[in-house]
Amino acid sequence: MGWSLYDILPFDFRTLAISTADPELPMYLCVPAYAPAGPEDAAVAIRNARPLAERLGVKLVVSPLMHRYLGRGQRHDLQARLDDIHQAIQHRYVVAFRGGYGSIELAEALLQMPVPSDHKPVLFGYSD
Numbered sequence: 832m833g834w835s836l837y838d839i840l841p842f843d844f845r846t847l848a849i850s851t852a853d854p855e856l857p858m859y860l861c862v863p864a865y866a867p868a869g870p871e872d873a874a875v876a877i878r879n880a881r882p883l884a885e886r887l888g889v890k891l892v893v894s895p896l897m898h899r900y901l902g903r904g905q906r907h908d909l910q911a912r913l914d915d916i917h918q919a920i921q922h923r924y925v926v927a928f929r930g931g932y933g934s935i936e937l938a939e940a941l942l943q944m945p946v947p948s949d950h951k952p953v954l955f956g957y958s959d
Contacts, residue, residue, distance in 0.1 A: 856923030856950055858884040861915050862896035863956075864933035868903040876928050883955065887924060894918070897928065906933040913940050920944060920952045927956035 860880050867873040877893055884891035894915050896907055906912070916937055919925045927934070946952075 857890040857892050858887065858924035858926060859892045859894065859919040859922035860897060860926050860928060861894045861919040862907065862928045863912055863916060863937055864906060864927075865929050866899065866901040866905055866907050867897055867928065868905075869900050873897045873900070880926050883926065884924070889924060892922060894928075909936055912937060916941055917944060921947060922952060923950055925952050925954045925956075927954075 858880070860876065867876065876897065877891070881891055896911060896915050899907065901907065907915075912933070920941075
């Protein structure tokens with residue numbers, strides 16, 4: 832059995848009260864570090880992110896990188912991940928597929944990216 836968002840979030844999002852959900856600004860499942868190793872890996876992540884999107888009352892948008900599989904422990908190139916993060920912050924909610932060392936490579940660029948003027952993204956993520 833795979834992990835669940837219930838296992839990794841420091842709070843129970845099922846009781847989270849969100850009054851500012853905007854269906855025009857959906858949740859984005861991004862790939863900032865390690866890529867999915869295969870279709871099963873991606874399917875588990877999507878299945879586990881869906882309840883959070885439903886609780887928030889928004890649509891789940893899945894990064895195209897979720898369907899570009901690499902071997903276990905492999906990362907997409909830096910530019911692809913930067914483009915993915917840039918796309919992600921255009922959404923109201925951002926969920927990281929997986930934490931990992933590769934995420935640190937994005938930190939400086941992320942700090943330089945302009946925040947959308949109509950919203951500030953809420954980032955959900957975790958790290959080992």
